[in-house]
Amino acid sequence: MNHPFFPAALPTAAVTPAILAQAILRTVAYADVFDYPPTVAEVHRYLEVPATLAQVETCLHDGLLASGRLVAHDGYLTLPGRETIVAVRREREARARLLWPRALAYGRWLAAVPFVRMVALTGSLAVNNPDERSDLDYLLITASGRLWLCRAMVILLVRWAAHRGDTICPNYLLSEQALALAPQDYFVARELTQLVPLYGLAVYHRLRRVNAWTATFLPNADGPPPYPDPAISNGSMTPLPPRLRGLAETVLRLPPTDYLERWEMRRKVAKFRNRYPNQSEALFSADCCKGHFEGHGQRIIAAYHETFKRLNV
Numbered sequence: 001m002n003h004p005f006f007p008a009a010l011p012t013a014a015v016t017p018a019i020l021a022q023a024i025l026r027t028v029a030y031a032d033v034f035d036y037p038p039t040v041a042e043v044h045r046y047l048e049v050p051a052t053l054a055q056v057e058t059c060l061h062d063g064l065l066a067s068g069r070l071v072a073h074d075g076y077l078t079l080p081g082r083e084t085i086v087a088v089r090r091e092r093e094a095r096a097r098l099l100w101p102r103a104l105a106y107g108r109w110l111a112a113v114p115f116v117r118m119v120a121l122t123g124s125l126a127v128n129n130p131d132e133r134s135d136l137d138y139l140l141i142t143a144s145g146r147l148w149l150c151r152a153m154v155i156l157l158v159r160w161a162a163h164r165g166d167t168i169c170p171n172y173l174l175s176e177q178a179l180a181l182a183p184q185d186y187f188v189a190r191e192l193t194q195l196v197p198l199y200g201l202a203v204y205h206r207l208r209r210v211n212a213w214t215a216t217f218l219p220n221a222d223g224p225p226p227y228p229d230p231a232i233s234n235g236s237m238t239p240l241p242p243r244l245r246g247l248a249e250t251v252l253r254l255p256p257t258d259y260l261e262r263w264e265m266r267r268k269v270a271k272f273r274n275r276y277p278n279q280s281e282a283l284f285s286a287d288c289c290k291g292h293f294e295g296h297g298q299r300i301i302a303a304y305h306e307t308f309k310r311l312n313v
Contacts, residue, residue: 037076096128111199115150118200171291178287189214193221
């Protein structure tokens with residue numbers, strides 16, 4: 001295949017052993033970009049074609065591993081010659097165990113901010129793969145009409161965390177009426193299916209339903225990924241007491257705050273556009289603040305293309 005991704009979801013009956021083998025190779029190749037050797041279960045979840053776990057295991061044992069196109073090492077799968085990244089994953093998993101309690105603590109504070117309807121952990125920690133430079137990244141869903149005031153309150157928490165020596169980055173906010181993600185590509189599908197909802201599980205499920213297109217790329221990635229900590233197994237945290245939170249939101253819904261919402265949006269969007277011109281992955285509107293300024297998605301896909309070419313699939 002010339003293109004590294006299947007252009008549309010394939011029916012189960014169309015997935016031949018050869019197609020399944022190609023999909024497994026590509027899934028491992030994508031993870032390799034992050035120095036992340038996946039488990040068999042992770043390969044199954046993030047396949048581009050529908051398949052059962054048993055089918056994946058059979059394809060691996062009878063074909064890809066036996067032929068040497070993939071290597072199994074201590075429960076992980078790697079491309080040939082990349083076995084050393086198993087040690088990298090273990091090191092990062094150890095770092096993740098130290099970071100998760102802090103990520104959960106800040107997640108609870110974020111859930112307490114008025115107008116926050118969902119908090120999800122994203123980025124490298126969501127897949128237990130943080131390096132020494134990794135931040136605590138979050139996606140927030142807010143009530144409509146108050147995204148920018150909500151963001152302003154969240155930034156106060158960001159600054160407080162910085163004084164404590166922690167870098168938290170709630171750099172993607174959407175309102176409840178703008179849950180459709182763009183662009184509809186493999187990278188965004190992976191990011192959505194990898195994020196870990198901490199608070200607002202019902203909103204998370206709405207987010208997944210609105211973005212059901214992700215099944216075109218990842219038909220097996222249904223629901224949230226396995227939670228790394230039993231404390232968040234139900235995806236819910238306790239925000240401010242309902243009465244206090246309701247009172248704060250009532251006050252901040254009064255007509256004068258409509259002006260503040262528009263003023264804050266204009267002020268911050270102008271600042272972002274002046275500081276980061278020509279940023280194709282950033283997006284700002286009344287219902288969205290996507291502060292992705294470094295072209296991360298484009299770099300990842302480019303790196304994946306290079307890895308894919310070397311596989312000669």
